[in-house]
Amino acid sequence: MASDILIKQTAPGTFTYRVDNVDRFAPELNQPATPFPIPESSHTQAILIKIEGNTMIINVSWLVKDRGAGNTAVDELTGGAAIQTVEQQRNFLFETFESKGLEYAFELDVEGVTPAFTKIGLVTKMVVDKDQTEPEHYRASLTFIVGTLVDSAPDSQTDDN
Numbered sequence: 001m002a003s004d005i006l007i008k009q010t011a012p013g014t015f016t017y018r019v020d021n022v023d024r025f026a027p028e029l030n031q032p033a034t035p036f037p038i039p040e041s042s043h044t045q046a047i048l049i050k051i052e053g054n055t056m057i058i059n060v061s062w063l064v065k066d067r068g069a070g071n072t073a074v075d076e077l078t079g080g081a082a083i084q085t086v087e088q089q090r091n092f093l094f095e096t097f098e099s100k101g102l103e104y105a106f107e108l109d110v111e112g113v114t115p116a117f118t119k120i121g122l123v124t125k126m127v128v129d130k131d132q133t134e135p136e137h138y139r140a141s142l143t144f145i146v147g148t149l150v151d152s153a154p155d156s157q158t159d160d161n
Helices: 086-096
Strands: 005-011 015-019 022-030 034-036 047-049 055-064 105-110 117-129 138-146
Touching: 005 055, 015 086, 055 086, 055 117, 086 117, 086 138
Parallel strands: none
Antiparallel strands: 005 015, 005 105, 022 055, 034 047, 055 138, 105 117, 117 138
């Protein structure tokens, strides 16, 4: 895949981690339906009932490499604050993309494709793995679920009126 993938924390604060060495980008749309087979009938006569909504999960994996002097993995952090080494990137991913509540918002964007592929949601799983075959690099993967974060009580229900 030639395009970069941007993983953004959009609230609280804004940080954009740039995945520029993508191994795998796999969006998966789940559209559950419940079958209701009719006794003594062909499989083609089964009734399909749609009682659940659809979900999209996006899996991304990449090779984490040192960025080198003057380059940063995080667009907003440059100079002395730049995230360059594999260890800095690992720490940044775990510390920044951990959702600690509903105030945390995330976005996944595939840069430079038409039509645009931008999704909002949550990072639900992250793995950063180092093995003996590539001791100077990490393999990272994350699972992103697409959706809108909502509070358990709408604003109108939290008023004292």
